[in-house]
Amino acid sequence: MTVVWPVSVLRRAVLTWGLLAACLAGCGGTSAGPAADGAWHVYPGESIQAALDRAAANATSKRVVVHAGTYRPSRPAQALVWLNRRHDGITLEALGRVVLTAENPELAAAAEESFPAIVNHVVYFGDGISARTVLRGFTITGANRFQTRSDDPGPIEPNRPRLGKQNLLFFYCDGGGIKVFGRSYPRIERVVVTGNVASPCGAGLSIQHLGFQQDAVRIRDSIFRENRCQVTGSAIDVLPGSRAEITNCLFVGNVANTGEDTVSPPGKLYNAEHGSGALTVFPGSRVQMTRCTLTGNWNGIDDKGQGNSYTDSIFWHNTLGGGKAPQGRYELDILDAKNVAGCLFGGATVDLRGTIDAGSNRLDAPDPQFDEKFHPRCPDYSDVGYRAAENLVPTRSKQR
Known part of the structure; x- marks a missing residue:
């Protein structure tokens, strides 16, 4: 027996299947083409x-x-x-x-x-x-x-x-x-x-260029907050042979060395005494940092590269707990400090290796008096450190 469906039923079926097909095409995907704005x-x-x-x-x-x-x-x-x-x-x-x-x-x-x-x-x-x-x-x-x-x-x-x-x-x-x-x-x-x-490293950002340094990763107007890693570079880890440019960024509440160093050879632990920083720069890597603020981290920056540049930045009390290292916290641990200039420092140990030029930087800077956006209120900091980009308003990290 042949069933003849009414036209109205067939029309509803076509509409139903059409809507279902549209849903299947759209769910978990995007439209078939870009929008009128080209995006x-x-x-x-x-x-x-x-x-x-x-x-x-x-x-x-x-x-x-x-x-x-x-x-x-x-x-x-x-x-x-x-x-x-x-x-x-x-x-x-x-x-x-x-x-x-x-x-x-x-x-x-x-x-x-x-x-x-x-x-x-x-x-x-x-x-x-x-x-x-x-x-x-x-x-x-x-x-x-x-x-x-x-x-x-x-x-x-x-x-x-x-x-x-x-x-x-x-x-x-x-x-x-x-x-x-x-x-x-x-x-x-x-x-x-x-x-x-x-675990092990680079909770926020890991850069692994494998020696291909034709250009740099450019990070700007950004916030790295409350990232944690077992060994090095809690916010940013710049692995050997890598390159980065970091401009107008805030680093707050980041903790490295939360566990055992399972990467280094036995007896040759990396930064064994004082631990690593929010930013770790390995030998053979190139970094340029401009107008950044690092505060309230487990250590500031450790840099074993050559000729790297840190200018017009704030290093303030990077003494947060939470990591594992036998000795105390530091603001900057750098082998080659000739391009560190215009920076203001304050903390338990400002210059771990004694390499920073006190004439080009302030190693005993006053309290920056950060506001809720981590903008310094102190006039001495008017031309240095991070300033929030539009739509980026961080919440102050609680000291742990």
């Missing part, structure tokens, strides 16, 4: 990675705008968001308050030490990324020592086997908030990197 727009419940991949395949529309909300991983993976060579030239920016988190408590195993994180890195920048690639305006949080070496749902770094000798522990485990690897020189602007935990 790919991502809303809560949609996939940032899908938008990045579409922008990568488009010759002209290279801007991805993520709208206010919290975005978390939908499966265990090496990163929540990743950009490698094919994504070069994309601007990924937040519109409103956008939180990128490594956490998904519904999928994470509650018994694991890494709970509730389910990705190694929140954001990954891989080989082949130039300064045309920009990350702007996000809060990046929630990393907690999760590690997977599975390439599912696809390798975040297709070029890794061709980049020579590497420390894979650092590739997979460093850089809980942001990992930069290989020939990768993104611009990172107006981000808040907070509440990330890493």
